[in-house]
Amino acid sequence: MENLVYIALFAPFVSSLFALMFVMVPKQTFVGIVASMLLFISFLASSILAYHIVMTNEVIYVRMMDWIVVGNLSIPFGFVADHVSVTMMVVVSLVSTVVHIYSIGYMDHDRSFNRFFSYLSAFVFSMMVLVMSDNFAGLFIGWEGVGVCSWLLIGFWYHKKDVTRDINPSISPSWAANEAFIMNRIADLGMLVGIFIIFWNTGSLQYDVVFPKLSEIAVISPEILITAAIALFIGAMGKSAQFPLHTWLTDAMEGPTPVSALIHAATMVTAGVFLVIRANPLFGMEEVAGVSYFIASLGTFVAFFAASMALVNRDLKRIIAFSTLSQLGYMFAAAGLGAYWIALFHLAAHAFFKALLFLGAGNVMHAMHDELDIFKMGGLRKKMRWTWGYMGLASLALAGIWPLAGFYSKDAIIESAFNEGNLILWAMLVITAGMTAFYSFRQVFLTFHGDERYKEFGIHPHEMYKYVLIGMSPLAILAVVAGWGKDWFEGFVTNLLPAYKMSEHTHHLVTTLTIIVSVFAVSGILIAAFKYIRGLKRSEKMENSFIYRLLANQYYIPQLYAEMISKPYAELSNIFWKSIDMKIVDATVDAIANIVYKSGDGSRKMQSGNLSNYLAWMTFGAVALLIAALISSVLG
Amino acid sequence: MIGLNHYLIVSGLLFSIGLMGVIRRKNLLMLFFSTEIMLNAANIAFAAASYFYNDLAGQMFAFFIVAIAASEVAVGLGLLILIYKKNGTLDLDDLATMKG
Amino acid sequence: MFEQIAFYFFSAATVVLFLITAFSKNVLYAMSALAAGMVMISGFFFLLDADFLGAVQLIVYVGAVMALYAFGMMFFDATKDVKEKNAPSYLVVLLGGLSALLLVVMFAAPILGSNIEASYPPIEGISNPKSVGLVLFTKYLIPFEVAALMLLVAMIAGIILAGKKMDISLTDIEEDIAISEEEEMSLDEKDGEK
Numbered sequence: 001m002e003n004l005v006y007i008a009l010f011a012p013f014v015s016s017l018f019a020l021m022f023v024m025v026p027k028q029t030f031v032g033i034v035a036s037m038l039l040f041i042s043f044l045a046s047s048i049l050a051y052h053i054v055m056t057n058e059v060i061y062v063r064m065m066d067w068i069v070v071g072n073l074s075i076p077f078g079f080v081a082d083h084v085s086v087t088m089m090v091v092v093s094l095v096s097t098v099v100h101i102y103s104i105g106y107m108d109h110d111r112s113f114n115r116f117f118s119y120l121s122a123f124v125f126s127m128m129v130l131v132m133s134d135n136f137a138g139l140f141i142g143w144e145g146v147g148v149c150s151w152l153l154i155g156f157w158y159h160k161k162d163v164t165r166d167i168n169p170s171i172s173p174s175w176a177a178n179e180a181f182i183m184n185r186i187a188d189l190g191m192l193v194g195i196f197i198i199f200w201n202t203g204s205l206q207y208d209v210v211f212p213k214l215s216e217i218a219v220i221s222p223e224i225l226i227t228a229a230i231a232l233f234i235g236a237m238g239k240s241a242q243f244p245l246h247t248w249l250t251d252a253m254e255g256p257t258p259v260s261a262l263i264h265a266a267t268m269v270t271a272g273v274f275l276v277i278r279a280n281p282l283f284g285m286e287e288v289a290g291v292s293y294f295i296a297s298l299g300t301f302v303a304f305f306a307a308s309m310a311l312v313n314r315d316l317k318r319i320i321a322f323s324t325l326s327q328l329g330y331m332f333a334a335a336g337l338g339a340y341w342i343a344l345f346h347l348a349a350h351a352f353f354k355a356l357l358f359l360g361a362g363n364v365m366h367a368m369h370d371e372l373d374i375f376k377m378g379g380l381r382k383k384m385r386w387t388w389g390y391m392g393l394a395s396l397a398l399a400g401i402w403p404l405a406g407f408y409s410k411d412a413i414i415e416s417a418f419n420e421g422n423l424i425l426w427a428m429l430v431i432t433a434g435m436t437a438f439y440s441f442r443q444v445f446l447t448f449h450g451d452e453r454y455k456e457f458g459i460h461p462h463e464m465y466k467y468v469l470i471g472m473s474p475l476a477i478l479a480v481v482a483g484w485g486k487d488w489f490e491g492f493v494t495n496l497l498p499a500y501k502m503s504e505h506t507h508h509l510v511t512t513l514t515i516i517v518s519v520f521a522v523s524g525i526l527i528a529a530f531k532y533i534r535g536l537k538r539s540e541k542m543e544n545s546f547i548y549r550l551l552a553n554q555y556y557i558p559q560l561y562a563e564m565i566s567k568p569y570a571e572l573s574n575i576f577w578k579s580i581d582m583k584i585v586d587a588t589v590d591a592i593a594n595i596v597y598k599s600g601d602g603s604r605k606m607q608s609g610n611l612s613n614y615l616a617w618m619t620f621g622a623v624a625l626l627i628a629a630l631i632s633s634v635l636g
Numbered sequence: 637m638i639g640l641n642h643y644l645i646v647s648g649l650l651f652s653i654g655l656m657g658v659i660r661r662k663n664l665l666m667l668f669f670s671t672e673i674m675l676n677a678a679n680i681a682f683a684a685a686s687y688f689y690n691d692l693a694g695q696m697f698a699f700f701i702v703a704i705a706a707s708e709v710a711v712g713l714g715l716l717i718l719i720y721k722k723n724g725t726l727d728l729d730d731l732a733t734m735k736g
Numbered sequence: 737m738f739e740q741i742a743f744y745f746f747s748a749a750t751v752v753l754f755l756i757t758a759f760s761k762n763v764l765y766a767m768s769a770l771a772a773g774m775v776m777i778s779g780f781f782f783l784l785d786a787d788f789l790g791a792v793q794l795i796v797y798v799g800a801v802m803a804l805y806a807f808g809m810m811f812f813d814a815t816k817d818v819k820e821k822n823a824p825s826y827l828v829v830l831l832g833g834l835s836a837l838l839l840v841v842m843f844a845a846p847i848l849g850s851n852i853e854a855s856y857p858p859i860e861g862i863s864n865p866k867s868v869g870l871v872l873f874t875k876y877l878i879p880f881e882v883a884a885l886m887l888l889v890a891m892i893a894g895i896i897l898a899g900k901k902m903d904i905s906l907t908d909i910e911e912d913i914a915i916s917e918e919e920e921m922s923l924d925e926k927d928g929e930k
Contacts, residue, residue, distance in 0.1 A: 610732040615667075616659050619831045626838045633842070638743045641843045643780070646747045648839025650754055656832030657758030660822050665763060665805075665812065669770050672801070673754045676777050679793075687784040692871045695789050696879075699872070702796050703883040707890030709801050713808040714897025720811060729821060 001052060004045045005062045005081050008089055009132055011042035012096070012125040019118035027113035032104035035117040039100050039124065043093035050086045057495060059083075061134065068137070075205055080134035083496040084344065088131040088274060091348045095266035095355045096124040098475055102359050103258040105468035106366060110256075116156065120262065123149035127267040131274065136195045136205040139275070143191065143239065146268050151181040153263075154255040169251070169318075169558065176251035183248040187238015191275075194231030197224060211281040222287035229282055229291040232275060240272025240328050243302050247558050249325055253317040257362030260317060264324040265355035270347050273328065276335045277344050277497065284338055284498055296336025300417075300425045300432075303329030305555075307435040311442075312551045316361050316372045319443045323398060324354055326436060330413050333429065339416040339500040341493045345486065346409035353397035353405060353479035359472050360391035364447060367461035368454060374443055375536060379452035383461045386469045388448045390476055395444050397479045399437035399521045407518075408483030414517055419506040433517050437524030442532055450535030643684035650677035664716055664726040668709070675705045739783065746779045763809060771802045788865040 015038035019031050049060065064077040081089070100120060107113050126149055130142025155177030162172040170176045199205055201224055202213045218225055236242075241249035249269065253260055263269060276283055276295065283292050306325035313319050327350050334343035365372060367384060381388045397404035400411060410433060417426040454461065463469070490499075502510070531537075542548055553559070606617060650673060657670030679698045686694025720726055753773035760766040774797040781790035822828075872880055 608732065610728060612659075612662055612728040616827060616831065619655055619659055619835070622655075623831055623835050623838070626835060626842075630838055630842055638740055642743065643784075644843040645840050646750070646780075648843060649751055649836055652832050652836030652839060653751065653754045653758050655835055656828050659831055660758065660825075660828045662821060663763075665809070666766060668805075669757050669766055672770060672797075673757060673773070676774065676797075679789075680777060680780050683781050683784045683786045683789055686786065692867060695786050695868060696871060696876050698786070698789050699792065700879060700883055702792055703887060706796055706801060707886050709804050710887075710890040710894035711897065713804055714894040716808065717811050717898045726812065727819075 001049065001060050001081075002062050004049050004052075005060060005079055005132070006064075008042050008045035008049060008081075008093065009079060009125075009128050011038045011045070012093075012121045012128060014038055016118050016121035016125055019114055019121060022114040023112075023118060025114065027111065029104065029113075031114045031117050032100070032107075035121055036097060036100040036104065039093060039097040039121065042124075042128070043090070043097050046086065046089040046093045049081050050090050053081065053083060053086050054492060059496075072203060073199075075135060075137045077138065078134040078206070079132040079138070080207075081132065083493045084274075084277060085131050087344060087348060087493060088270075089128065091351045092124065092127050092131060092266045094474065094478075095351050096120075096262060098355065098471055099258045099262050099266075099359070101471035102261075102362070102468050103256075105465040105471075106258055106362050107256065108465075112156070116153075116256065119149055119152045119156070120258070123153060123259075123262060123267050127271070130271055134207055136198060136207075136210070139278070140191065140195060143235070143271060144188065146239070146271060147181060147184045147188070150184075150252070150259075150263060150268055151177045153259040154180050154252045156255055156259065160254075165558070165562075169315075169554075170254045171251075173254040176248070176254040180248035180252050183245050184238045187235050187245055190231045190233075190238070191235025194228050194235060197228040197231060201228075207278070214282055214285060218285060218287045225282065225285060225287050226291060229279075229288040232279060232282070233291065233295060236272030236275045237298075238272070239275075240269050240332070241325060242272070242298055242328065242332065243305060244557070246302065246306070246325055247554070247561060250318050250321045250554070251558075253315070253321055257317065257358060257365055260321070261355045261358035261362070264321065264358060265351040269324060269328055270331075270351065273331045273335060273343055273347055276332070277340045277347075280335075280340045280497060283335070284340070292336045292338065294336070296333045296417075296422075296425060299329040299332025299334075299336055300428050301329070302326070303333065303432045304428050304435075305329075307432045307439065309551050309554050310439040311435060312548055313439075314373050314375050314552075316364060316374050316377075316443065316447065317358075318372075319374075319439060320354070320357050320361055323357075323436065323440065324350075326432060327354070327398075329432075330410060330429065333425065334413040334416060337416050337420050337422075338498065339413070340497045341490055341500060342409070342412045342416055344493060344497070345489055346413060348489075349397075349405035349409040349479075349482045352475050352482055353394040356390055356472060356475040356479050357394040357398065359475070360387050360394060363387040363464040363468075364391075364461075366464060368459055371454075371457070371459065374446040375538075376453055376457055377447045378450045378454065378535060379448070380454070380461055381448040384448070384463050386463060390469075390472060391448070392444055393476055394479055395440035398440050399525060400433055400517065401437075401521060401525075402518065403480075403483065405479050405482035408486045411514055411517055412486070415502060415506060415510065415513055416500065418509075418513055419502050430517055430520055434520035434524040437521040438528050441525045441528035445528055445532035446536060449533050453536065640684055640688040644681055647677045647681040647684070650674075650680065653677075662728045664719070664728065664731075667728075668712055668716070671708075672705065675701055742779065742783055746776050746783070749773075749776045750780075763812070767802070767805055767809065770805075771798055774798045774802070785864055787863075788868045 015035040018038070019035055022028050022031050053059070059080065059082040062079045062081075064079065066074070067077045068075040100117070103116065103120060107116050110116065123146065126142050126145030128142070130139055130146060133139045133142060155174045158174045158177070160172050160174075162175060165171060195205065198210055201217050202210045204210055204213075214225060238245045252263060255263075282288065283295070303326045306322045306329060310319050310322035310326065313322060327346070331343045331346050331350070334340075334346060363384065364377070364380065364387060367380070367387075368377060371377075393404070397406040400406040414426060414429045414433065417429055494500075506513075550556070606613070608614075654670045654672075654674030654677060657673060658667060661667050661670060679701055682694040682698040682701070684694075686692060686698070716726060719731070723731060725731070750773050753769045753776060756769035757766045757773065760769065774793065778790040778793040778798075781787075781793055
């Protein structure tokens with residue numbers, strides 16, 4: 001079993017190294033095939049591990065080697081395959097495998113084909129380290145590795161020039177990559193502080209050492225736990241793009257579409273949720289209930305906030321990105337309410353249909369020659385039946401229609417909000433569910449139904465390669481069936497995670513609640529159908545209204561950040577550069593060089609070649625020594 | 637009474653005279669004379685120290701200085717002759733060939 | 737009393753003679769003054785009970801070194817005044833005078849000079865050459881031998897340096913130099929024409 005852990009972990013790493021050998025040569029299709037196979041091996045190993053754990057209920061610990069052993073600090077490279085991490089491993093490796101296969105087709109014409117696979121596999125490897133580590137330090141390594149790989153992948157087309165925000169809200173891939181990286185860095189500082197606090201107070205970073213000690217600390221000073229929880233959650237906010245660190249997620253759409261699928265479904269944004277789930281003994285404590293409640297509230301707010309922005313967006317990928325943001329909000333709401341297994345369940349279910357949605361969007365993009373404006377599409381259903389089917393299915397799952405995966409997981413979250421008696425959160429989540437249904441199907445209808453607006457632009461869409469479409473099928477199947485195993489899943493992960501049961505009162509109302517949510521979802525779809533299924537009818541009046549523009553500009557938050565933070569910072573840097581660096585630091589260095597240079601230049605005249613002059617200088621030195629001797633004897 | 641200081645002052649004065657010669661002279665032969673003066677000034681100081689401290693080591697040093705002076709003159713004069721043969725002059729200003 | 741008179745006489749004589757050496761234009765005068773100064777220096781040594789050193793001074797300096805200089809000068813034109821552009825006098829006065837002043841101040845100032853007061857009165861009874869011999873051939877035997885070797889090396893060096901091409905007359909060499917200089921001149925002119 002230990003070997004399986006290593007295989008699951010290092011197969012993506014080997015894949016990355018393998019692809020790395022070919023980065024300097026032109027496209028080699030076998031690189032993609034080998035990478036996909038290695039990822040599939042990782043998936044197989046993860047599945048066998050999962051089967052083993054399901055059967056025996058035995059947690060597998062692997063200690064590869066000691067990493068840092070200094071004084072009392074001992075951090076091993078240790079990995080654990082328990083109920084939570086094995087779930088994540090299966091989800092991550094499955095989605096990654098499909099994305100790898102998809103990338104062979106999608107990146108077909110890209111000249112950096114091999115490099116792409118190297119980054120992609122490294123990304124998966126980092127996520128595996130993050131998920132499987134049995135201590136906070138290993139988690140942090142994976143955390144940072146994911147950050148670096150996301151930077152590499154978002155900026156994959158780094159050669160594209162910067163443009164203004166009006167033409168492309170993300171400015172350029174390299175700009176978006178930097179934004180993502182810097183935003184994450186801000187949050188990672190919080191994460192590091194949290195890890196330090198934990199180490200300072202428990203003397204260890206191992207999960208199984210830290211968590212039992214928390215109750216002892218709670219007796220002495222609950223403030224420490226609250227600070228640690230806040231700090232860790234700041235880290236989670238950055239990785240999972242929660243408000244106010246959310247802007248990077250939509251800009252990350254500048255990366256190739258498979259990357260978006262990977263970031264959103266499996267390898268990056270779920271890390272924040274995973275951290276909260278992993279640290280549930282901390283977040284679930286009585287003492288930090290305030291923090292958890294804040295997490296739930298923020299999650300609900302983000303769910304609503306992101307959905308509102310998705311309502312009016314015209315960019316195919318950005319709409320999906322906002323939907324991810326919204327769904328992450330749901331996950332945090334569940335985690336904050338203490339329903340950790342529901343959060344994990346939604347995470348897994350969401351990963352399948354969101355990856356499917358993104359890969360479908362990639363197909364559309366491929367067909368439309370990188371055009372992403374849904375106002376320029378329409379009627380693609382005739383040309384792209386498979387993609388239409390996939391995206392329709394994924395959108396249904398996202399909207400939460402029975403009996404697809406999203407229905408079960410999202411419904412459970414909304415129920416738990418009701419169960420906690422918090423009707424405001426519940427109402428917001430229900431409304432958001434309606435909005436989700438609306439914007440998903442607005443996008444589907446505008447893309448695949450109605451008049452064929454793309455003809456004006458002289459685009460001839462075509463369906464994606466067959467093997468890519470077949471490769472996507474596992475996701476489609478899972479998007480349908482993933483929800484059916486909800487009760488079994490609950491039984492499985494609650495071996496490790498705290499159980500969360502609905503109260504009797506809620507239990508009686510389950511049917512009613514489900515019907516309310518479904519009504520909202522269906523009506524959202526119907527409104528979208530009513531408005532868009534026959535084609536695009538643009539209304540000048542609505543598009544010029546204040547709310548529409550506010551939403552379309554993402555509440556002007558990117559502009560606000562640019563004005564309030566980036567520009568003053570640039571100004572300040574300019575001042576420091578010109579006044580401090582140039583005038584003080586550089587000037588000092590230059591002055592030292594000048595002193596040496598000038599004194600050398602001046603004393604060069606001593607080298608006249610005339611022995612008599614040299615003798616005079618020698619005498620001068622002797623006299624100087626005499627003076628020094630005199631002074632020293634006088635002084636002491 | 638004549639003390640050590642008297643001898644040292646004389647020694648210092650003679651040394652300075654030698655030094656002046658070294659600075660002033662451009663003729664190599666004259667420079668040699670000046671260095672002889674300086675060596676002798678040092679010898680006086682050594683002999684005086686030896687006498688007043690009642691230690692023969694000072695005189696020993698003076699002996700060795702005399703030996704060094706003798707070898708210096710032997711080698712130095714040989715070189716002077718060579719230089720004169722080669723350049724026809726002993727003037728330092730004309731021998732300034734060490735310039736890079 | 738005698739000692740004082742002798743000391744002041746020798747001091748004045750050496751200073752004057754060496755000044756002549758340092759400032760005379762005539763090589764012959766300078767050398768004669770140097771030789772006389774050496775003799776006067778040996779007077780100091782006799783005053784300081786360093787009889788043997790005084791004798792060595794007379795033999796080596798006045799006898800050998802001065803004879804060497806005298807022979808060496810035969811190669812150079814000794815009768816003529818030395819034509820030289822002496823270094824500017826301010827430099828000489830400044831550096832030489834300053835060093836003289838400093839040395840005098842250092843040795844004469846009561847506070848500074850007090851720490852070099854004589855502390856050991858001389859022991860009577862043993863003659864100087866005998867004690868010098870005892871010390872030189874026991875404690876300083878190796879340096880003495882090394883000095884002897886050095887003198888040998890110096891002698892060989894002097895012979896080789898000065899003795900090479902002794903058979904070629906200096907005038908011929910000067911002519912060679914003159915010819916080669918003319919050739920260089922003509923070459924330069926050719927370069928100029930080009």
